[in-house]
Amino acid sequence: MALDAEARQKLEETTRWQPSEAEARIFAEWIDGDYFHPEATGNAEDNYSVAIPPPNVTGVLHMGHALNGSMQDALVRMNRMKGKNTLWILGMDHAGIATQSVVEKRLKEDGIDRHEIGREDFTRRVWQWKEDYATRIKQQYQRLGASCDYERERFTLDDDYARAVRKVFTSLFEKGLIYRDNYMVNWDPGSRSAISDLEVVNREMADTLFSIDYPVESSDRVLTVATVRPETMMADTAVAVNPADPRYADLIGEHCILPLVGRRLPIIADEHVDIEFGTGALKITPGHDVNDFEIGRRHGLEEISVIGEDGRMTEAAGERFAGMTVGEAQVAVAAALREEGALSAEEEYVHSVPFSERSGERIEPLISLQWFCRMEELAAPAIEAVEDGRVNITPDQWKGVYLNWMREIRPWCVSRQLWWGHRIPVWYRGDEVYSGEQPPEGDGWVQEEDVLDTWFSSAIWPFATLGWPDETDELKAFYPTDFLTTAREILFLWVARMIMTGIEFAGDVPFRDVYVHSVIQARDGRRMSKSLGTGIDPLGEIDEHGADALRFGLLSMSSTQDVRYSDAKVQQGRDLSNKLWNASRLILMNIDEPEVRTVPADPQAVEDKWILSRLESTIASVTSLLDEYDFAHAAQEIYTFVFSELCDWYLEIAKPRIYEGDGEIAQVLLHALERTLSLVHPIMPFVTEEIWRYHPYREGHLVVHPFPEAETARRSEQLEASIDHDIALTRQLRGWRDMAGVPPKIVLDAQGDASKVLEFVGRLSRVNIRSGFDGESVATVAGFGILASEGLDMDALTDRLGARRAKLENDQKKIEGKLGNQSFVDKAPPEVVAEEREKLVRLKSELVELG
């Protein structure tokens, strides 16, 4: 099939790849073709599936999603092209605290407080928000080209999903792993909720360190304690010293008196106390400090709370301070102590202070009644799964990080004092507590007000999205999934928990491979963040350079370490898409479809064999790089092949035959183009699909075209080396011309045997090589005698030849020194020594040529 007139015209006038014109149209074709929506048939062993890390419905697509999506899509597309039944599960996360707070903030701008409108009305408004944002996020993934199954979109608060969550909770409850306890939690006064350890960020802060004298009972002595939080002293229930500290050994078991309050505090001994810090005596406040809480539990101390959930002092703080904010109380307590003469020192102290990642407020450690999940039993098999390789974590170092954390896992506080989320399936009636998937029978039951931590529902994402707990066809076909790519910051929050629940509830690990990708930082090396204003909008980059360019750029800048966003890499991607487009124009506009589509196993032209060998080598290496998740090198291999080998050399070498209408080269080119497009498609889907539209072999969309499998029979290192030699000669001649200042238009004459090199050497270097010229050659280059010509600038040449000679002589000296070293010759492997000798020979012959 030759190009029809319309197609030819389109190719002729489109001299640049224009992503904005094509991308939406192409994506619509993929959707119409239903390529992303597989039947739930077959089994997970043969099929390929990936569950997207569900983006939060709080925001829009950011660079992290774009990177993550590019990686997943590359693998998903490659496996789909390999003919596997492939599913990429799409969905969003309700993101409890985050979503509730953005909606709350929005309402506040309209002067609405959520407590005024009530739980039901509030959550209805959040759902409305969710609908808007889920639609936007979905469209943004489509802009990126993500080949998710848009018909199987899931949300962590859907009815079916909620059923799965209740089932998991109830089952853990019945196993006794879920329990309710008064425990120290990270209280976030901003969201008025407990949050998990993993949602706390520590920041360096300068505070005042107060030294307070606690008089020892029936003695003249005082114990001086140092604290940054004097306002919590009303909750002190002991003073602790280190048992190994000789200064206080005699006081252990005695009591001291709490200033301002007058309470008797036992003086206890605990290993935790740092002898070096302050005076070595520590006030113990089990109600308001994490470490003190544990010391208190060890010694059976009373737990007093003087700070309420609103961040204000309670009645228990005494009427002098009750109702004050924590900050106000600190000032008031310090003043009162000063008045009493109990404050012996104040100094500045820099330490690390916990803040809520969500609300940004300082965490108030409080004791409160919360639901917890005990983790050891769930962690054990999840540790094993990584140890024995059923789950493989790449890069390797993260495996160790995962294992360390899992081995020291702590109870997980799963309750949150929010409205937006899965309401905990527990009901109370008097002292009775019931947990079940459905409300209990009978009257008088009241459901728990709290909701579950968002991560409790995301923890079951890979199987809950497939219909669990029902035994669906989807589960059978697509669980476990194959691959998960994630940012390392959610390795514990999310990945570890999925492995635990997967094993516990779905009977198998949730995925085989976890790839922890790098963080793309802002151009200046800072973190990309909305609040810093350092974010780069992927949609803006797509508008400007095209989705293929962004995908290529992100993949090639990704690495095992954090990297700065590189505009140059995105431009490289744009250049590559343009190059593919134009190389294809050259081929498609000048070549007619051959009668036979196959390419001979042994084509006549050596350059044809060469490019086919290079193509198959590239296919082999790109495929294996993608298999080991080395996206950056895969992208670079493709770039080098297309630019350097295919375009700069092969197409230039082949041009005369292209224009002559050579039959064999038509076969070679169309074959090479078909395979190149297929190879590149997983990384740059749009431009390749668009080019494929014009390819005479096209029978359907490229998105489902077979992915090339490397044909080893076409590969020949020997052949590659021989063409590489002629390429090197060409470059040598070109370099010499430039050195000699020969204008590009002038064709030089050179004395030599043209049959010893391929035709292109003379053509591409613009040197007319033949034997039998009259006249003397002025220089010898690569064995050819260059004849005098009007274009030669002999002075410039002499200067530059001198420089070249100096460099060669220097190299020669180095190698001779090496070979003169007896122990090198004796001890180095013979092939290394031989190589050095060859190098020396080459250098010497080039020096001779220079004259």
Add this chain to the structure above:
RNA sequence: GGGCGGUUAGCUCAGUUGGAAGAGCACCUGCUUUACACGCAGGGGGUCACUGGUUCGAGCCCAGUACCGCCCA
């Protein structure tokens, strides 16, 4: 405080088992070569953070120092 990672060309980054350092961008010199100036050809540019050690040979291995970053407490 514990752990991990980084320091290579002006910039951003690669460097497989130790054999003498690469890419892209930027820079310089040419080129309206009928696929592409988002292009082509040629070129300059590095005490591989520092100090010791192992080795015939170290960017790579070992020990230490400095600075930067991340995770956990």
